[in-house]
Amino acid sequence: MKQITGGVCAAQGFKAAGVHCGIRKNQTKRDLALIVSDCPASAAAVYTTNLVKGAPLLVTKEHLADGKAQAILCNSGNANTCNADGPQIAKEMCQLAADQLGIVPEDVAVASTGVIGQPLNLAPIAAGMAPLAADLGYDNSLHAAMAIMTTDTIAKEAAVEFTLGGKTCHLGGIAKGSGMIHPNMATMLVFLTTDAAISSELLHKALSTDVQSTFNMVSVDGDTSTNDMVVILANGLAGNAPVTEENEEFAVFMKALNTVTMQLCRMLAGDGEGATRLLECRVQGAPDLATARTVAKAVICSSLVKAAMFGADANWGRVLCAIGYSGAAVDVQKVDVAFASAAGRIEVCKDGAGIPFSEEYAKEILLKDEIEIQVNLHMGEAESTAWGCDLTYDYVKINGDYRT
Amino acid sequence: MKQITGGVCAAQGFKAAGVHCGIRKNQTKRDLALIVSDCPASAAAVYTTNLVKGAPLLVTKEHLADGKAQAILCNSGNANTCNADGPQIAKEMCQLAADQLGIVPEDVAVASTGVIGQPLNLAPIAAGMAPLAADLGYDNSLHAAMAIMTTDTIAKEAAVEFTLGGKTCHLGGIAKGSGMIHPNMATMLVFLTTDAAISSELLHKALSTDVQSTFNMVSVDGDTSTNDMVVILANGLAGNAPVTEENEEFAVFMKALNTVTMQLCRMLAGDGEGATRLLECRVQGAPDLATARTVAKAVICSSLVKAAMFGADANWGRVLCAIGYSGAAVDVQKVDVAFASAAGRIEVCKDGAGIPFSEEYAKEILLKDEIEIQVNLHMGEAESTAWGCDLTYDYVKINGDYRT
The missing domain is CATH 3.60.70.12 (L-amino peptidase D-ALA esterase/amidase)
Structure with a gap:
């Protein structure tokens, strides 16, 4: 290939x-x-x-x-x-x-x-x-x-x-x-x-x-x-x-x-409207493919996650929140979350609870153009990736007056 | 009372x-x-x-x-x-x-x-x-x-x-x-x-x-x-x-x-984050309450409808689009859409297709603080109202760096 x-x-x-x-x-x-x-x-x-x-x-x-x-x-x-x-x-x-x-x-x-x-x-x-x-x-x-x-x-x-x-x-x-x-x-x-x-x-x-x-x-x-x-x-x-x-x-x-x-x-x-960053959410450890996809898409679709990524803010609580309302049957007490980019990788949530991490290093990672949000559900072997972008002022600008 | x-x-x-x-x-x-x-x-x-x-x-x-x-x-x-x-x-x-x-x-x-x-x-x-x-x-x-x-x-x-x-x-x-x-x-x-x-x-x-x-x-x-x-x-x-x-x-x-x-x-x-306008979507003519609620919420939740309302843009196609993906079993060829506010009311879509309307008058209506998006499905007697707000620069600003 x-x-x-x-x-x-x-x-x-x-x-x-x-x-x-x-x-x-x-x-x-x-x-x-x-x-x-x-x-x-x-x-x-x-x-x-x-x-x-x-x-x-x-x-x-x-x-x-x-x-x-x-x-x-x-x-x-x-x-x-x-x-x-x-x-x-x-x-x-x-x-x-x-x-x-x-x-x-x-x-x-x-x-x-x-x-x-x-x-x-x-x-x-x-x-x-x-x-x-x-x-x-x-x-x-x-x-x-x-x-x-x-x-x-x-x-x-x-x-x-x-x-x-x-x-x-x-x-x-x-x-x-x-x-x-x-x-x-x-x-x-x-x-x-x-x-x-x-x-x-x-x-x-x-x-x-x-x-x-x-x-x-x-x-x-x-x-x-x-x-x-x-x-x-x-x-x-x-x-x-x-x-x-x-x-x-x-x-x-x-x-x-x-x-x-x-x-x-x-x-x-x-190239999503107004986007400054490509977001990938990679879900691993799902019990089945449907669950992996549901979770990955919920994270990518969350307005709050998207806005946090625009601000390069490691607000992982919003990732967990999106997983929680995704509709997937997930044991939220097992979830790990990490952020990764060309600048490195940082773990921010373990077993559904926050762990200490360097805000400075997280910022450095999140300031890159392509960000991976890594989620491990620790429930099985299935995995899936979803793609999206951050939510920016320009998205609002582009869509506030699209017809004229 | x-x-x-x-x-x-x-x-x-x-x-x-x-x-x-x-x-x-x-x-x-x-x-x-x-x-x-x-x-x-x-x-x-x-x-x-x-x-x-x-x-x-x-x-x-x-x-x-x-x-x-x-x-x-x-x-x-x-x-x-x-x-x-x-x-x-x-x-x-x-x-x-x-x-x-x-x-x-x-x-x-x-x-x-x-x-x-x-x-x-x-x-x-x-x-x-x-x-x-x-x-x-x-x-x-x-x-x-x-x-x-x-x-x-x-x-x-x-x-x-x-x-x-x-x-x-x-x-x-x-x-x-x-x-x-x-x-x-x-x-x-x-x-x-x-x-x-x-x-x-x-x-x-x-x-x-x-x-x-x-x-x-x-x-x-x-x-x-x-x-x-x-x-x-x-x-x-x-x-x-x-x-x-x-x-x-x-x-x-x-x-x-x-x-x-x-x-x-x-x-x-x-008072939604960053909101400049209260949006109400009132759905009438639904075959049942569940359908009315599903449609009303889909319209209120659409990022594109919300951004259009921020721009006071009568982009009713986005309303119809949201109804179409809401999941409700709707006959989209029967749908009427109108916008209303303290400044008046204007019909913009009849039987699922656009009708001529005054863009100036529509703008005047949509520049008010409280906007009603009126949808008639012409399928029955059920109705429902959902509430939301527009999507603004300030929403992105507030949520881009919430933790600091």
């Missing part, structure tokens, strides 16, 4: 593009992205569990029902959600892309991100389709990654190279997400591509399994978006014998997928 | 006191409170559902097991939670109060609020007991209300006068709470007193029923405290025939209780 560059274009036969078409007022901001495979691909997706679903999700779900797709079209600046004409607009977007690419609209996945409840004007998208197609290139992942950003401060790309049946394969992706992130079965917008050959069924199995330990373990603000979606296309151009059963090759594919998604998770959490 | 003053001393035979004993460094801040009934009283309490429970809660639970108590001792500045010697310290606090008052320690309820995981020094409490007793007075509710404050900016008192069996009764209380507020079966610290005669059993029934529609519907930051507790003492000095069954008099008592607790709820939410 080798880290490579190229994002959503790392895999053979995938072109990408991103242009400014005019949905956003800021003309320097790309707002329309396209990802295209040279040939039809196996496709799978997972969607937000929010009952309010963006119109593009409904249309994408319909189009991916046959397990096939060839292109992904995505705009930022408007979520096309809670609009009476939403589904119609989403369908017309697919038609526009299909016409441009000479494929059928049913092979287009569509996504939108941005403000909810404001009609999405089709005109700039229609006008932008030709420039978008002109921008398509085998090394333009970054353009697409930039075009799907909302309040993100950095474009998010990752990719790996791996081997299946003697053939060199690639898997890569781009992601956007900064606020309204608290996934529940899927998350944010993530587009993944691979040249590995794999059946739609196993592709879906791989994706839906992977998100449980990756994107579903990321929280920025506890708000599950209406437009979260993860889409993966596998075009088979690597030439491996297609993966059609859960054998060792499937395991290799899962590992490649997980390597990319884990990186994207860390990028998403670290 | 008449609003009166007097707080926890509004009822006959209740004295209160609050002094600075030295738990806090700031010598102008009272940090030790005492409430005493002239005679033994029926007593009931509800406690946080957090698995991590402050030591005082465990001791209070033990002391109230017989349904009787005569005094409540509470300190602020230190929660006496997650300390190895916590239970012992809490018991010794009861003993100190009992010795001072000439009663048995088992008739003392004890509470603590403040930082978690730092040992509570008994010395200042022991030294403060005599001054505390000297401060006891029949009109000193405010001293006690001030002594239990942490990050609260205002002392919280409420009281009513009502009639039971021809006798004039009173019920009043004090509350503290500003952060770490997301009650689950109980909340914050609330001490209630009444001179009505009522059995311990019915007193407990009244309290545990009432909190479900009052304190359990308040959220400041989604963090369920380890030390939340609501205690009520009923000393019977009003002379009414004791309420011992669920008759009309019990209903009158419930109404008196609810009037006081509702006022305290609004004060708690309005």
Whole structure:
């Protein structure tokens, strides 16, 4: 497994593009992205569990029902959600892309991100389709990654190279997400591509399994978006014998997928709205996986823990408090807590009670950009990690007047 | 039902006191409170559902097991939670109060609020007991209300006068709470007193029923405290025939209780850490009470809704989003949303989709101190209200470095 560059274009036969078409007022901001495979691909997706679903999700779900797709079209600046004409607009977007690419609209996945409840004007998208197609290139992942950003401060790309049946394969992706992130079965917008050959069924199995330990373990603000979606296309151009059963090759594919998604998770959490720090909560010693995940997410989601981390304050009582209300059946008298970062590691709570520690050293550890909150429940062998970020003035600023 | 003053001393035979004993460094801040009934009283309490429970809660639970108590001792500045010697310290606090008052320690309820995981020094409490007793007075509710404050900016008192069996009764209380507020079966610290005669059993029934529609519907930051507790003492000095069954008099008592607790709820939410606005979410048209409550709390708890209200931004999409992930089985295509305040009312969403509205008028409405978010689910007759506050820079500031 080798880290490579190229994002959503790392895999053979995938072109990408991103242009400014005019949905956003800021003309320097790309707002329309396209990802295209040279040939039809196996496709799978997972969607937000929010009952309010963006119109593009409904249309994408319909189009991916046959397990096939060839292109992904995505705009930022408007979520096309809670609009009476939403589904119609989403369908017309697919038609526009299909016409441009000479494929059928049913092979287009569509996504939108941005403000909810404001009609999405089709005109700039229609006008932008030709420039978008002109921008398509085998090394333009970054353009697409930039075009799907909302309040993100950095474009998010990752990719790996791996081997299946003697053939060199690639898997890569781009992601956007900064606020309204608290996934529940899927998350944010993530587009993944691979040249590995794999059946739609196993592709879906791989994706839906992977998100449980990756994107579903990321929280920025506890708000599950209406437009979260993860889409993966596998075009088979690597030439491996297609993966059609859960054998060792499937395991290799899962590992490649997980390597990319884990990186994207860390990028998403670290770029959470207003964030100054990436927080990881690693829970060990849980009686089972569900407990480990519940505890890790509760700690990562606590506003008080997040604010304490912003202040580099080793207020471990808030960690214990979050574990206590997580809903997990934990023996709080057995819990150990430690903080770790590039500056070192410090134990602050043993058997559910405080122990003396150096506040100065703790401060030094917590002033780093990436902080690990380590929890040991001493009840078993299961473990889990969740990712989040600190709660800052800028989060409030960004979200106090988002629409204007 | 008449609003009166007097707080926890509004009822006959209740004295209160609050002094600075030295738990806090700031010598102008009272940090030790005492409430005493002239005679033994029926007593009931509800406690946080957090698995991590402050030591005082465990001791209070033990002391109230017989349904009787005569005094409540509470300190602020230190929660006496997650300390190895916590239970012992809490018991010794009861003993100190009992010795001072000439009663048995088992008739003392004890509470603590403040930082978690730092040992509570008994010395200042022991030294403060005599001054505390000297401060006891029949009109000193405010001293006690001030002594239990942490990050609260205002002392919280409420009281009513009502009639039971021809006798004039009173019920009043004090509350503290500003952060770490997301009650689950109980909340914050609330001490209630009444001179009505009522059995311990019915007193407990009244309290545990009432909190479900009052304190359990308040959220400041989604963090369920380890030390939340609501205690009520009923000393019977009003002379009414004791309420011992669920008759009309019990209903009158419930109404008196609810009037006081509702006022305290609004004060708690309005004084949430860093808050500039009190938010009320009123859900109507729900198929059942549980759905109404789930939806109301999800809206009130959403960080994005809270931040939008801070910015006076009519971003109703976030309200719909919160309803969608609340977990309630709602038909999102039927939902109406409106904002209301002293400046007027504006409808912003109809049948789950946006409708045109004046942004200027919406802004005017949302710039008031008290905002009502009105949701109609159009599915039935049940309704519920939840209280919260906006999310502000100051919340982050207060909680970024709470311990120092």
